Amino acid sequence: MSPDLQNILNTVDVIIADDARESWVVLNANETLNASSKLLGSLETLSSDLVGEFTIVTQRILLKRTMFNNSFMADLNSSIVINIPDTNMSNVFITTVILSTPNNFMPARNSSFDANLFNATSNETVNDNTINAAVVLVRINETIQNVSLKYNKLNSSLRLNPQCVFWNFTLFDQLGAWDDEGCVIILTPLFGLTWSLGVATMVSSTNKGVHIAFAFFNSLQGFFILVFGTLFDSKIRSILSRRLPTPSTGSNPTTSTSGGVSSFSGINLINRLRGRRYMYRVSQAANSSSSGASESFVHI
Template identity: 40%
Template sequence: MKTAVCQTDGEWKLLEDTCIITEFKNLLLSSEDLIVDDVANFVANLSDTVGEFKEQIVNSTATISAIVEILDNIAALNIQEVSRDSMQDILDTVDVIVGDDSRESWVVLNANETRNVSSKLLSSMEILSDVLIGTFSIATERIFLDRTTFNNSFKADLNNSVVLDIPNTDISNIPITTITFFTLNIVMPARNTSFNINTNSNDTLPDNAINAAVVLVKLNATIQNVTLSYSKLNQSLSLHPQCVFWNFTLLNNLGAWDDEGCEFISEINNTVTCRCNHLTSFSILMATDIPRAVREALEIITYVGVGISLASLVICLIIEGYVWKAITRNSTAFMRHVSIINTALSLLIADICFIIGASISKNLEEDYEASVDPCSTITFFMHFFYLAVFFWMLVSGLLLFYRTVMVFSHMSKSTMLAIGFILGYGAPLIIAVITVAVTAPQDGYISKNNVCWLNWSPTKALLAMVIPALTIVFINIIIVIVVLFKMLRRGVGNVAQNDEKQTLVVILRCVVILTPLFGLTWSLGVGTIVTSNNNGIHITFALFNSLQGFFILVFGTLFDSKIRSILSRKFPTTSTTSNTTRSTSGGISSLSGLNWIRRLRRNIYRVSEATNSRSTGASESFTNI
C-alpha cells in the first residue's frame, strides 16, 4: 500500500510505501532462517535478483527497506569469514540502492517512523567488512573496497575522493579494510547531535549537508591518530566544515553524525583535512547556506527591495513615456533615453523572472525532475535580461564617449538605434544561448542548491554572467577616465569652459549610475562567492541588488533637470516660505547646491547660444545629454 498527501501546489508527495516486490519479500523471509553455510549462494541469488529488478527497486521504498533488512539479517549471523566473491555480490546489491536515482526513496525512508534504515545499512557494511579474508580490491560504480596489509603506517588515495593517512605505529602485519561510498551522501541523513528526536521531519540542521564521500575504515587495533583529506562534492559550499563519524548509539540508537574525537585541520583548494583519534565511518558536514537568521533577513531585504524596484521601474517607464517627445529632439538625447528605457525594461522583466524563479525553487526540493525544466527556462530568461541591463549600460557609456570625445563626428539616429539594439539585446542573447549549449548537456546549467540560477560547481556557468558584467563595468570606468582626461586637456586650451562644465555634469551623472549601481553591486556578488561565510557581504549585496530599479529611477530619470522641469510644469507644487526652508543647515546646503546647478546651466546655455554659429554640433553634444 502507498500513502501520499496532496500538497498546496497540487502535487502528490509520497509518505509511505509498503508495496514490496514479491521476489524480495520471499528473499526477506528466507533470510530470517538463513544459516552460515548458505550465505554464499544466498547473496549471489540476491545480487542477481537486484540486477533484474533494479529499475523498480529504486522507486520502491519498501523494497529498499527489505533489502537493507536482508543485509542486516546476514550480518547478524555471526559469520566468521566472508570471501571476496560474496563481498562482491553484497557490494553489487548495495550499489543499486545507493544510486542517485534512489534519492527520493531515501528521503522518504529517512523521514518515516523508524528513520534508521540508512544507519542499519551502514552498520551491516561495518560488520561484514570486519570478517573479510584475503587481500583484494573491489570496485563498483559507486563503491570502492580495498583490503590490504597494515605495516606500521598506512597511506592511501581512495579513488581520488579521500586520502587516508595513519602515521607510524607499533602495529604490523594485520589487515586493514577501507570501503569508500561515493554517493552515501544521498542515503545518510545530515542529522547530528542537535537533532530533535521528537520531530516528524528528517531535518537535522536544514542548513547542513554531507559534502564528501563516506569512508569506512576497519582495523583490528587501536589507532589514535588518523588524518583524512576529503575532496568536496559540492565545491561551492565552504561554511562551517565539521569532521564527523557516524555514531550508531546516538538519539536512542537512531544514529547521527558525531564530532567527538575528530577535529577540523584545514580547507585548501577544495580539500578538507580532518584528524581523528579512532576508526569508524567518516565524512564531513558543511553548511549549505548562511545561518538561518541571516537568511531570513536576506529574504525580507530581497523581497521588499524587489517590490520597491518593480514599482520604481514602472514609475520610471511611465515618466519616460510622458516626457518622451519633449526630451528627444536630437540624436544624443534620443539615444540616452532609449538606453534608460531599455535598461529599466530589461531589469523589470528580470525581476519578474526572479519572482517566478523563487516560486519554482520551492518545488525543486520536493520534485526536482518535474521542476528542472521550468527552472532552466526561467534561469535562461533571467540570465538574458540581467545581461541586457549591463549591455544597455554599455550603450550609455559608449554614447558618452562618442558625444564627448568624438565631438564633430556625426551618426544618424537609425544607425545609433541599430547599434544600440544589436549590442543591448543581441550580445546577451548570444552569451545566454552559448551558456545553455555548453553546460546543459553536462547537467550543469542550473544550480544544484535548489535555486533557479546559473550553476557554479562544477561547470562555472555563473561566470557567463559575472565576466560580461564586470567587463562592462571596467569598460565604462575606462570611458569615464578617458572622458575626464579629455575634458581636462581641453580646459587648458581654447575650448569654452562652460561647455566642459556641462560635460562634467554629464560625466558625474554617469559615474553615479555606473559605479554604485553596477560596479559595486556585482563586485559584492563576486564577494558572496569568494567569501560565502561573510554575512555582511551577503546583506549588502542583497540590499544593492534588490534596489537597482530604485537607483535607475533616481539617478537615470529624476536627476535629469529637464524631466524635473517638465514634471513641475505639469504638476506644480506649492512651496513653503523661504525662511522656513532655510531654517536648517541641511536646507541651506540643499538650496546652495541647487542654485549652483541652476547658475551652471544658465552659463552653459548662454555660451551655447553665443557659440552656436561656430560649433552647433559641439553645443548640441554638451547641452542636451
C-alpha cells in the same frame, strides 16, 4: 575474494544510486525508522569478517583490504586520502569502504540536532547541513592512536562551517546521527585564502582592501606556523625542556600530553595544511574486539 561479496556490493551500489534517492526519502520519513543507519551498520558488520587482501570496485563503492607495516597512506578513489603514521606495528590489516553518494541515502542531522523537531512525516535531514563528501568506513585490527583523513568536496561551492564527523548509531534512541567526538578539523582553507589574496594583490594592485586582508591573513598564517609548527613540535619541546633549569626542590621537570589529537608533529601539520583538501584527524581507531571497532567518517 568471494563472488557473494561482489554481488552484495553490486546490490548496495544500486540501492544508493541517484535513482533511489526518492525511495530513501520515503524510508526516512518516519521518526521510528533507521533504514539508513541499518544499511551503514550492515556494511560495518560485513567488513569485520573479511580475510586476505583484495579490492572490489563498483560505480559508487570502493572496498579495499590490505596489510601494512608501521605506516600507511592511500589515495582512495581520488576522493579520500588516509594517513596512519609511525605505528611501530607490523602485519596490520586495514579495511576501507568508501560510499561516494551518502547524500542519496544518509540524513544530514548531527548530534546537536533538536530532537523536538522530529515529527511523524520526516526525520530525513537538517536544513542547515548537507553531506558534502564521500563516507569512509575504516576498520583496523589493532589499536591506532591517530588517523588523518583528507576529503575532496562533492560540491566545491559549499564553503562555510565544514565539520568532521562520524555516524553514531546510538543517538536519538538508536535512530543515529553524525557526531564529532574525537575528530578535529584542520583549517586548510586559511592557506588557500592567503594564496588567493596574494594573487589578488598582483591583479588589483590599487585595491587597499585586498592588501589589508592579505597582510592580516598572511600574519595569521605565520602565527599558525609559529605555534603549531614550532612550539608544539615534540622534538623542539623536548630540547627546550632539557635546557630549562631544574627547580630548587631537585625534582625532575616532567612533561605530559593528552595523547591522541594533541600529540602530533608540527611539521607534519604544516605539510597537511598545504593540501587542497579538507583534512581531519581522528583520535583513535579502536581494536576490532571492541564494539566501536570501525567508524564511518564524512565531511559535512
